[in-house]
Amino acid sequence: MPATLFRAAMKRAPDGLDGVLHLAQAFNMSLTATAIRLVTLTDLPVAIIMSKGDRILWSRLSDELKEFPGVTRPERNAPIPMRSATFAFNQDPENVQHNHRIESEGGASDWLGAPSNLDCVEEVFGLGKV
Numbered sequence: 614m615p616a617t618l619f620r621a622a623m624k625r626a627p628d629g630l631d632g633v634l635h636l637a638q639a640f641n642m643s644l645t646a647t648a649i650r651l652v653t654l655t656d657l658p659v660a661i662i663m664s665k666g667d668r669i670l671w672s673r674l675s676d677e678l679k680e681f682p683g684v685t686r687p688e689r690n691a692p693i694p695m696r697s698a699t700f701a702f703n704q705d706p707e708n709v710q711h712n713h714r715i716e717s718e719g720g721a722s723d724w725l726g727a728p729s730n731l732d733c734v735e736e737v738f739g740l741g742k743v
Contacts, residue, residue: 619636636650652673660674660687666703667692669688674686681725681727684721698735698737699737708739709740710741710742714739716735717735719732
């Protein structure tokens with residue numbers, strides 16, 4: 614997707630996961646491809662983390678998020694933080710298989726090694742069988 618078209622659509626899209634869902638539908642893209650494109654083009658502090666079971670498959674951080682002191686990208690095959698909404702969500706395979714969704718507010722330190730005063734919104738969406 615050309616960056617100029619995608620950036621223009623991002624400005625009109627909602628924030629967060631709702632924006633990813635909106636953009637994926639608008640551009641007929643997969644949710645994963647849309648999320649990756651968004652994180653590479655946004656000027657907001659955003660992280661996308663793909664997980665399965667109790668492990669991280671991959672992650673991407675926006676350039677804006679990388680600017681925060683102490684922030685590190687979650688590594689492939691690292692365990693999902695046990696205090697995270699994602700960890701609780703992944704305990705029930707039905708959540709993933711039936712595209713359930715949850716949102717939770719918390720600290721970014723569990724995921725990103727960030728200072729404990731850096732808050733974040735964790736949005737979790739089951740992509741079905743991966």
